[in-house]
Amino acid sequence: HPAFIKKNxxxxxxxxxxxxxxxxxxxxxxxTSTNALQIIQSLPEKEKIIFAPDKNLGxxxxxxxxxxxxxxxxxxxxxxxxxxxxxxxIKKIHPEAKIIAHPECKKPVQIIADFIGxxxxxxxxxxRGNDMEYIVATEPGILYKMKKMNPEKTFIPAPxxxxxxxxxxxxxxKMITLEKIYKALKNESPEIKLSKNIIEKAxxxxxxxxxxxxxxxx
Numbered sequence: 666h667p668a669f670i671k672k673n674x675x676x677x678x679x680x681x682x683x684x685x686x687x688x689x690x691x692x693x694x695x696x697t698s699t700n701a702l703q704i705i706q707s708l709p710e711k712e713k714i715i716f717a718p719d720k721n722l723g724x725x726x727x728x729x730x731x732x733x734x735x736x737x738x739x740x741x742x743x744x745x746x747x748x749x750x751x752x753x754x755i756k757k758i759h760p761e762a763k764i765i766a767h768p769e770c771k772k773p774v775q776i777i778a779d780f781i782g783x784x785x786x787x788x789x790x791x792x793r794g795n796d797m798e799y800i801v802a803t804e805p806g807i808l809y810k811m812k813k814m815n816p817e818k819t820f821i822p823a824p825x826x827x828x829x830x831x832x833x834x835x836x837x838x839k840m841i842t843l844e845k846i847y848k849a850l851k852n853e854s855p856e857i858k859l860s861k862n863i864i865e866k867a868x869x870x871x872x873x874x875x876x877x878x879x880x881x882x883x
Contacts, residue, residue: 667691669715673735676713679704682874684718686859689867695874698768698783700881702726705734707877721745725768725775744769746825747802749777755800755821762798762821765790770802774823778802791815804838 670678670691679701680692689695696704705714705726716723717737721744727734744767752764752774765787766778775781780790784807791799791811801808802823811820849855859867 669737673713673715676715676735677708678715678717680717680870681719681722682871686863686867688717689870690863691866692870693873694877695870698722699785700874700878701768702729703881704874704877705730705732707881708732719769721771721775722768724772725781740771741769744774744803745771747771747774747823748825749773751824752777752800752802755824759798759800759819759821761796762800762819763794763796764800764802764823766802766823767804774802787811788814791818791820806838 670676678691678693679696680688681701682695682697684692684695694704701722705716708714710732712732714732714734715737716726716734718739720736720738720740723734723736726732727736747766747770756762756764763779764777765780765782766774767783767787768775768781770778770781780787782790784803787801787803787807788810792814797817798819798821799811800821800823801811805822808820808822811818
């Protein structure tokens with residue numbers, strides 16, 4: 666929110682790339698879960714930072730870097746739902762399994778995890794690792810690709826608090842279908858219209874991210 670940024674004048678604003686164009690218009694640099702840590706580390710050590718929107722990812726980066734950060738109080742509903750107790754119950758049944766988690770998971774899940782990383786990092790970890798069993802704390806759609814890349818290994822989705830619902834599945838990601846993508850590409854619709862002012866302002870943090878990523882060879 667512009668009032669929040671104005672209140673904290675002098676802070677560099679870093680926001681997740683999955684935010685709206687309106688949010689990007691008030692952003693200095695965008696980031697992904699893959700490059701967020703490196704983007705923060707690329708800034709001067711004394712740089713004051715506002716990080717949004719995910720508090721779990723932001724707090725994870727703050728713990729890793731020790732940077733002066735204000736983290737926006739919001740979290741991904743999927744990664745908030747994983748149950749530490751139920752994950753540990755599965756761990757008792759599969760004691761050799763590695764617990765791997767996305768940095769958007771809440772802190773208790775991160776504490777018990779053997780490895781924390783972005784979606785691409787989790788894929789690489791399971792592909793390169795010698796372990797044969799993994800308990801995976803992120804959106805379960807990734808398990809299909811993990812199994813395809815490593816058919817000989819076992820992947821167990823981390824359970825949510827409520828076993829009666831599919832709380833760990835992202836309802837918004839499920840709205841994207843191959844049919845919708847095909848129609849959008851074929852018909853170039855529905856069209857999202859933005860003002861030139863928003864486009865110009867929102868473009869800057871994306872280009873800044875790409876420039877930093879290019880320098881760091883991310």
